[in-house]
Amino acid sequence: VAPLDDPGTGKRGAAFADIDCDGRLDMAIGHFDNGVRIFRNVNPYPRNWIQIQLQGAASNTDGIGARIELWNQGQFQTREITCGSGYLSQSQTPAHFGLGSHTKAGLIRIYWPSGTVQDLYNVPANQKIVVTEQVTTTGVPEEPYSRPVLSIQNPIQGAGTFRYEVRESGPVNLGIVDVAGRLVRTLEDAAQKVSGSYTAGWNGRDERGRLMPTGIYFVRLQTQNQVDTQRVVYLQP
Numbered sequence: 653v654a655p656l657d658d659p660g661t662g663k664r665g666a667a668f669a670d671i672d673c674d675g676r677l678d679m680a681i682g683h684f685d686n687g688v689r690i691f692r693n694v695n696p697y698p699r700n701w702i703q704i705q706l707q708g709a710a711s712n713t714d715g716i717g718a719r720i721e722l723w724n725q726g727q728f729q730t731r732e733i734t735c736g737s738g739y740l741s742q743s744q745t746p747a748h749f750g751l752g753s754h755t756k757a758g759l760i761r762i763y764w765p766s767g768t769v770q771d772l773y774n775v776p777a778n779q780k781i782v783v784t785e786q787v788t789t790t791g792v793p794e795e796p797y798s799r800p801v802l803s804i805q806n807p808i809q810g811a812g813t814f815r816y817e818v819r820e821s822g823p824v825n826l827g828i829v830d831v832a833g834r835l836v837r838t839l840e841d842a843a844q845k846v847s848g849s850y851t852a853g854w855n856g857r858d859e860r861g862r863l864m865p866t867g868i869y870f871v872r873l874q875t876q877n878q879v880d881t882q883r884v885v886y887l888q889p
């Protein structure tokens with residue numbers, strides 16, 4: 653990074669935005685009694701990027717207070733949508749992520765101020781996307797047996813573990829299913845298992861040991877009188 657050529661003293665407040673919409677973050681610096689200087693980013697090295705503009709529904713319109721996580725093949729970044737970035741300054745509200753040589757973002761997870769968590773998968777790089785908050789209905793009374801019996805690590809990066817509960821002794825089957833409904837891997841298949849808490853792990857491989865592609869999978873637990881299926885995002889190591 654080259655030093656910034658901005659002579660003189662009395663600078664206060666800086667803000668960042670992609671002012672010319674070329675995917676490189678530019679900067680504005682406010683000076684005492686000397687206006688504002690704009691620094692255009694002319695980095696010549698081609699790199700991939702993505703910008704995420706939030707459109708709140710249950711939350712505020714700009715998604716101020718939201719946190720965005722981006723996962724990509726073992727790399728993790730996070731941004732928070734804030735208002736105010738320095739003295740009398742405000743950066744752009746779209747979150748900017750550098751992706752380096754990656755041509756897509758594997759998983760984008762948005763934690764909205766309302767509490768909603770929203771996921772996007774395999775989003776192509778070099779664009780600004782607008783994400784509208786999904787509004788889900790809540791307040792449905794919980795029935796005694798609707799309590800989840802399966803607790804999973806999500807997303808799974810390379811390998812993950814699951815905890816599950818067998819409420820009544822009997823047959824148990826636990827497996828990974830892909831989005832097309834195909835069984836990818838059986839993790840447990842017991843004719844009789846004593847009631848209790850158990851753990852199981854998945855290393856991202858199918859029955860033949862092949863590494864599965866990054867994407868959405870389902871962990872499915874079948875016991876004597878229950879079926880619980882939960883969606884999980886798997887990211888290759």
Ligand SMILES: [Ca+2]
Binds near residue numbers: 669672673674675677
């Ligand atoms: Ca720019």
